[in-house]
Amino acid sequence: MRRMAVAGSLGLMVLAGTLAAPLAPLQASDANLAYNEWLIALGKAAAADPNYKRIPLDTPAQTKAFTDLTHQLYRKQIDADQYRAAVLAQYPGHEYEVGFIIAKLP
Numbered sequence: 544m545r546r547m548a549v550a551g552s553l554g555l556m557v558l559a560g561t562l563a564a565p566l567a568p569l570q571a572s573d574a575n576l577a578y579n580e581w582l583i584a585l586g587k588a589a590a591a592d593p594n595y596k597r598i599p600l601d602t603p604a605q606t607k608a609f610t611d612l613t614h615q616l617y618r619k620q621i622d623a624d625q626y627r628a629a630v631l632a633q634y635p636g637h638e639y640e641v642g643f644i645i646a647k648l649p
Contacts, residue, residue: 577649578617585647595643598634608633617648 589595600606609630616626623645630641 578614581617581647581649582613585644588647589640589643592643595640596637598630598637598640605633613644616645623648 598609600609612621612626612629615621616623621629626645627641631637634640
């Protein structure tokens with residue numbers, strides 16, 4: 544569980560545009576490896592997109608809430624509309640970024 548949280552946090556830092564260097568390989572449980580890989584790839588794609596603006600995940604609580612929502616979206620525990628509404632309620636003005644994340648779902 545701890546390894547998943549670390550991997551998810553690293554992926555979110557990339558997604559939020561706070562890491563410029565490539566990440567070292569991460570260790571995670573088999574059940575979460577695909578999610579972690581997707582999150583890291585998503586972060587790299589966001590960093591390469593000049594239109595993507597950083598979502599201000601500036602506190603541990605904000606990062607955890609965003610991580611939880613994004614994980615629920617990936618696992619299909621919530622749908623795209625629920626995700627969009629929840630994220631935009633906390634981060635208005637980030638419609639492009641939310642759409643970007645949703646469009647990158649496998």
